[in-house]
Amino acid sequence: MTTPQLPGDDAVQALREALRASPNNTALRLLLADTLLNHGRGDEAEKEFREGLAASPNSLPMKLGLARAFFQQGKNSHALVLLEDLVKAAQAPPRAFLLHAKILAGIGEIEQAVAQYKRAVELDHSLADAEFATRLGIGAREAESEVVEGKVRAAWGEDEESAPKRDIERPKITFADVGGMEKVKEEIRLKIIYPLTHAAMYQAYGKAVGGGILLYGPPGCGKTYLARATAGEIKAAFISVGINDVLDMWIGNSERNLHSLFEQARQNKPCVLFFDEVDALGASRSDMRHHAGRQLINQFLAEMDGVKSSNDGVLILAATNAPWHLDSAFRRPGRFDRVLFMPPPDAAARASVLRLQCKGKPMEEIDFDQLGKKTDSFSGADLKAVVDVAIEGKLQEALKTGVPKPLTTRDLAAAAGSLKPTTKEWFATARNYALYSNQGGIYDDILKHLKL
DSSP states (O other), X not given: OOOOOOTTHHHHHHHHHHHHXXXXXXXXXXXXXXXXXXXXXXXXXXXXXXXXHHHOTTOHHHHHHHHHHHHHTTOHHHHHHHHHHHTTSTTOOHHHHHHHHHHHHHTTOHHHHHHHHHHHHHHOGGGXXXXXXXXXXXXXXXXXXXEETTEEOOOOSOOGGGSOOOOOBOOOOOGGGSOSOHHHXXXXXXXXIHHHHTHHHHHHTTOOSOEEEEEEOSTTSSHHHHHHHHHHHTTOEXXXXXXHHHOOSSXXXXXXXXXXXXXXXXXXXXXXXXXXXXXXXXXXXXXXXXHHHHHHHHHHHHHHHTSSSOOTTEEEEEEESOGGGBOGGGGSTTSSOEEEEOOOOOHHHHHHHHHHHHTTSOBOXXXXXXXXXXXXXXXXXXXXXXXXXXXXXXXXXXXXXXXXXXXXXXXXXXXXXXXXXXXXXHXXXXXXXXXXXXXXXXXXXXXXXXXX
């Protein structure tokens, strides 16, 4: 069978051959990576840019190229980390400001996006993008546009009753359904569960029932699942809040939405109020240039402090893959004063997760402990993918033979061998923050996990 030709194959092949003859030629590697990127082959380009940065760690073109490769693949949080440093460089490439503007616009940081776009065009007029400028409201007149220079006109006549409400869940899962993570579970018990189950003892010490815990770590390691299990453990109401439940283009509405969600939790206590991707709502105010974003964070902090309403019985959990973007004010006592690292499960926990994932499925006697050892660095989501791939293989076999067969250790091991852990990319970014931006030792757990 003939292998299908990929876009730009001839040019890429020629450059690869030239690079084999001159492996230390940085300019040649940059040309190859750019060629791959221009032909939509972002994953291959990413690899080449990484190789180039390994040889030339301070190369601005390589850093910008890697950010572009991330952006092309939809890895915007990875691109943002690179660009935030890149645009601070004295000789930052103009295209870095344009890419930064596009990512900022995508996450709702419109005023900041306007500033970065204007900076890009000021440095290089050829980067002007009329369609993008219109979207940002640059040059628009207030009478004609809802967005003017990145500012959105406020909505009028909407009262608090129209603020959105989230469905209240009553999760059935408990900690018994969560594989591993015993240290994290115990921290949650001390902070959230025991104050409810041993209320008299906590009251004797004047300890209020409530407070917040921030869970951080690689994607797919069970942060959301653990939050639901926490509510199930104490038979509490559970309200899950995503970015879209709060953020609103109209000035003032985001704060109103946030207040409404806290009020809903207060009216249904005991209640676990869970914020997913909390860094998108509570990004560092020092990085913000627009007033509206800072106002939302101030509202969030006031709600957590219970300035106007008591939060007694409201248990606040939040999850983030990027704790370094969260405003430091959230980590003060009474707010997210417990910051818990959720690493990929260890070998025993991986075996436990696989047992839970295989529960109720047809299988032979499976050596889960052996499989746990063979899936180093796999997240909970990765392990679910292992089981899914193994089942798909069995289904294909059953459709051909007409005879369904149970899962075996070999099936799961083969599935694991065909997949790569998704956590390593996250640790590549987290490592830099843990080494160089670790005020107060908040990321010491990352260093311990990486044995640094």
